[in-house]
Amino acid sequence: MRVQMLGLCRFSYLGGGGYQVGHDSIDARRAFLYHPDRLARRWFWFENVTLPAYLAQSDPDFTLVIMTGPDLPEPYLGKLHDLARDVAQIKLELIPPMEEHTAACMAAVAPHMDAKAEVIGHFRQDDDDAVAFDFIKQARKDFALMRRLWRNRGRLCCDYSRGVILKGTGQGVTVEPWIVYNTGIAQPIYLPPELQRTAVHFQHWKVGLSMPNVMMTGPVMFARFLHHDNDSGAIGAGYRWPAEGENWEKLLAKRFRIDLAALDRGARGFGLPGAARARWGT
Template sequence: MRIQMLGLCRFSYLGGRGFQTAPDSLEERRAYLYDPQRLARRWFWFEHVTLPSLLVQTDPDFTLVLMTGPDLPDPWLSNLRELAGTVPQFRLALIPPMESHLDACMAAVAPHIEPGADVVGHFRQDDDDAVAVDYIRHARRDFADMRQLWERKRRLFCDYTRGVVLRVKPKGITTELRITHHASAALTVYLPPDAERCVVHYPHWQVGALMPGVALASRPMYVRLLHHDNDSGAVGPGYRTPVQPESFEPVLAERFRIDLAALRDGTERLLAG
């Protein structure tokens, strides 16, 4: 059985709807999204939180669509072009502003769906969150245990609920190991290749009402970075695990290839500037 793993990462995409806090008019959204200081923060977090684990996945058989607008300012557009040109799994999708955010996301993803796949494992990769180095391997392997459930409706989700939440505070970054239900990070939505849908068609906070699914919490599988630039700063339903690591540096380094000290130092400099 061929399971294609296909992710969507929206990097400051300029379009309509789809976000909770974006201004109303296109020009106001452009000014907000393309503010140089904001883009510098987003790129720093993308480089230091999101990218490290994606570049060393234990199963490298996946595609990640980097979606942005054709007028994203440099150097960030050039940076995305360079990534798409050097990382075999990355594809750059330049989508002009569209009022329907779902249509825009589908325009980015559709060219990369394998029509010959039996199942497509869609995932949403926010540009300031991370998945574990073995996320792709587990999302593909664990589907075998869920296949009978998939056959009922030919759509299914797998929610890896254990992860690390990093909160950017005025005096640093706090760390917490949590169980979070239906977070966007490390949530896989399995669809047939002809579904004409992708992961954003199923809001992560409502996914349990839209299809059957499974929650797995045996290992930390995601990092969520919460800060004032978030579209939504809510951590989501769940709870702090009773046992917390004595130090988060080894967990973040081994599972996500995140250097917590460098992340803290760089974030402090960006916020001070």
């Protein structure tokens, strides 16, 4: 069975919906998203948290679509063009502002859906979080075990719920071990290509209303980074897993190719405050 693994990463996309932080006009949103200081931070997180594991995936048979606006300021638009040119698995889609967020996401993903695939494993990827270096390999392997369950409904979610929460402030980066339900990271949704839907069409925190949802708690599969620029910043429903004596620098390097010392220096250099939101970091 041909399973295509297809992800979507939105990099400061300017459009309606898709955000918890609201703005009164598109000009206000553009000023917020494209502020030079914010973009400098977002690119640093993207380069140091998100990208390393995708560049090192043990199964290279995947596509990651990066979606942004055609007016994304330089040098970041040029950097994304360079990345898509140099990395075969990364595709860049420039989508003009659209009011309906799911329609914009579909416009970005649709050109890359493989009509010959029997199943597409859609996944969403924030530009400041990470999946493990073997995420694609594990997702494809585990789907083979769940194939009969998928056939019953023609849709299936696999929630890799064991991960780490990184918290970045002006004092540096801390690491906490968490099992979090349906966090949206490392959470592939398997759909038939003719359905013409992506992962963002389903609210990740209540995906069980739409399909069977299998929770996998084995390997450490996600790293979520909480910092001042988060749209949400809440950890979500879950609990800690035992990690006494864990060497976080070693684990992050092994599973995510993240350099914790470099990330810590970056957070200190940016002088990040904790976000002023009631549920940030909890």
